[in-house]
Amino acid sequence: MFNPDDITLFMVALKFAATKHRQQRRKDSDASPYINHPIEVAHTLWEIGGVRDIVTLVGALLHDTLEDTDATPEEIQTQFGAEVLAVVQEVTDDKSLPKLERKRLQIEHASHHSTRAKQIKLADKICNVYDLAHSPPKDWSLKRCQEYLAWSEKVVAGLRGVNPA
Numbered sequence: 001m002f003n004p005d006d007i008t009l010f011m012v013a014l015k016f017a018a019t020k021h022r023q024q025r026r027k028d029s030d031a032s033p034y035i036n037h038p039i040e041v042a043h044t045l046w047e048i049g050g051v052r053d054i055v056t057l058v059g060a061l062l063h064d065t066l067e068d069t070d071a072t073p074e075e076i077q078t079q080f081g082a083e084v085l086a087v088v089q090e091v092t093d094d095k096s097l098p099k100l101e102r103k104r105l106q107i108e109h110a111s112h113h114s115t116r117a118k119q120i121k122l123a124d125k126i127c128n129v130y131d132l133a134h135s136p137p138k139d140w141s142l143k144r145c146q147e148y149l150a151w152s153e154k155v156v157a158g159l160r161g162v163n164p165a
Helices: 004-020 036-047 054-062 073-080 082-089 099-112 117-135 143-155
Strands: none
Touching: 004 054, 004 073, 036 054, 054 073, 054 117, 073 082, 073 143, 082 117, 082 143, 099 117, 099 143, 117 143
C-alpha cells in the first residue's frame, strides 16, 4: 500500500510540524500541546475517513504550519513537494486579513477546494468541534461556542460529499 518513501515523507512531516509547533498550545481548557491537533486531523482522515493518499495525510500534518508558524512555502515545497505545498496553501488562511473576513472566506471557498483540501478542512472542523464540545477554552462563553459551531456548519456545508465516511 505505502512504500518506504511514503512512510519517510509522513515521518519527516510529523517531525517538521512538531518542531514548528513546539512552543504552541491549544486554546482548550488543558492548554494541550498544539501538535496534538494536526496529528488528530491526520488520524481522523486515516481512521474515520479511510484516506490512504499520502499527499492528503502529509498535508493534514502540515495544515497549520504556514498560518501559525514561521514555516515558509519554500520550506514546504523543498521538503515535501509541490503537491503537498498546494494543498497546504489551499487550507491556509491569509492572516493579514481581519478575522471576520478570514471566516467569511472559509465559507465562500470551501466548495471550490480540491478533494484533498476539502478532506483536510473537514477533518480539521471535526476535530475542532470535538475539542470545543469536550474541552472548550476557559475564556469562551456559551454564546461564543455556539457561534463557532454555527460558523463551522456553514464551512462544512461547502465540503459535503467529499468523504461519505
